[in-house]
Amino acid sequence: MSLEVIEEHANPLLGRREAKLVVPHPGSGTPDRMTVRRLASEHFKAPVDRVFVKSISTRTGGSTALCAVEVYDDARQADRIVPPYLKNRNLPKDQRVSRKKGEEAKPAAPAQQAKKPVEKKAVEAKAAKPETPKESAPAEAKAPAAGKAKPKP
Numbered sequence: 001m002s003l004e005v006i007e008e009h010a011n012p013l014l015g016r017r018e019a020k021l022v023v024p025h026p027g028s029g030t031p032d033r034m035t036v037r038r039l040a041s042e043h044f045k046a047p048v049d050r051v052f053v054k055s056i057s058t059r060t061g062g063s064t065a066l067c068a069v070e071v072y073d074d075a076r077q078a079d080r081i082v083p084p085y086l087k088n089r090n091l092p093k094d095q096r097v098s099r100k101k102g103e104e105a106k107p108a109a110p111a112q113q114a115k116k117p118v119e120k121k122a123v124e125a126k127a128a129k130p131e132t133p134k135e136s137a138p139a140e141a142k143a144p145a146a147g148k149a150k151p152k153p
Contacts, residue, residue, distance in 0.1 A: 019040070019070075024065075050074075053089075
């Protein structure tokens, strides 16, 4: 596979180069992040651990992928700036850490236990209050007359 650089921008404040690439893939599916990451590292002459693929998009039925890539000057700078979810996406599939919807961190569990008694008290307080019927508004106030039109100024 080859690639074509559409746009490249140096960001010295963050110590990285940001680039938009076009990766042609005729006759095959959209390339995965590891393939694009490897191609970009070869093109920019940077180690693979300093190249991060932000996005890959292919139009329906198309044979070219538009990719957004960031190439960092320093690996420590990349560790500080790149969000954890993006680092996880750029790993090979067998090394990724998956987090399920029901799974939460252990420190959050005691906070949830503290909330449950409060919720029970609120439910009990609602049950103790007698409900009063709500008065309905007259039918005339609800809907305007359909036959009368407003005069135009």
